[in-house]
Amino acid sequence: MSAATGRAPDLRELMDDPDVDLDRLERTYAHFRVVNAVLAGWRSLYRREIRPLLDRHRTTTLLDVGSGGGDVTRRLAGWARADGLSLQVTGVDPDPRAHDWAERAGEEPGVSFEQTDTTALVRHGRRFDVVVSNHLLHHLRDEEVLALLADSTRLAGSLVLHNDLERSTPARLAWGVLALPAARRSLLRHDGMVSIRRSFTREELDALVPDGWSVQRRVPSRLVLRHGAGEDVRAR
Known part of the structure; x- marks a missing residue:
């Protein structure tokens, strides 16, 4: 399927099935550590967008929405700790399987996990300096994306970054080859192919998001949907 044929939000990833094999799901969470480290680009996003907001003496709070296995949550906290900066990262995911996996990885300074979602956080009046997500947007229908963005702006005091895939034929073909070694024992290849087909193009996402988002x-x-600190936010 090419980008020109439109996204396919009705396709379903196996990891979203409550009855999927738990061993294969957990192997997928384990693979995410490598995939996100290599392909998701969080190191540069941390350096460019997040680190300038941090301080040695004042704790900055960051919310990782849909944190899954928690690898990005832990990595952001670890980079800040290595830089001598004070950052408290909270990873939230409504899926009990993801929450359990993240918790079992053990305690780490500056990291906590909660089984919840942004709707509940807004309802309880929670606030964070920074809100981020990784590979979340493509799981959502258009109206759910807009609801997430509304929640994000209510939760974030400074900056929002939603980091996701961009749908394209080269991305689909490349992933089909790269993920072959993991195809039999995890969900990585199947769900990655579905994720790409569910993802937005830049033009589609740009047409969907409200004013104030870039x-x-x-x-x-990859696409990064951004709102908040700095000069890159677009006035539309």
Whole structure:
């Protein structure tokens, strides 16, 4: 399927099935540590967008929405700790399987996990300096994306970054080959192919989001939806 044929939000990832094999699901969470480290681009996002907001003496709070296995949550906290900066990262996911996996990885300074979602956080009046997500947008229908963005702006005091895939034929073909070794024992290849087909193009996401949000394209085949601190936010 090419990008020109439109996204396919009705397709379902196996990891979203409550009855999926738990061993294969947990192997997928384990693979995410490598996939996100290599392809998701969080190191550059941390350096450019998040680190300038941090301080040695004042604790900055960051919310990771849909944190899954928690690898990005832990990585952000670890980078800040290595830089001598004070950052408290909270990873939230409504899926009990993801929450259990993240908790079982053990305690780490500056990291906590909660089984909840943004709707509940807004309802309880929670606030964070920064809100981020990784590979969440493509799981959502258009109206759910808009609800997430509304929640994000209510929760974030400074900056929001939603980092996701961009749908393209080269991305689909490349993932089909790269993920072959993991195809039999995890959900990584199947769900990755579905994720790409469910993802937005830059033009689609740009047309959907409200005023005040910017859509940035990054390599390889990535989109960052941004709101808040700095000068990159677009006035539309």
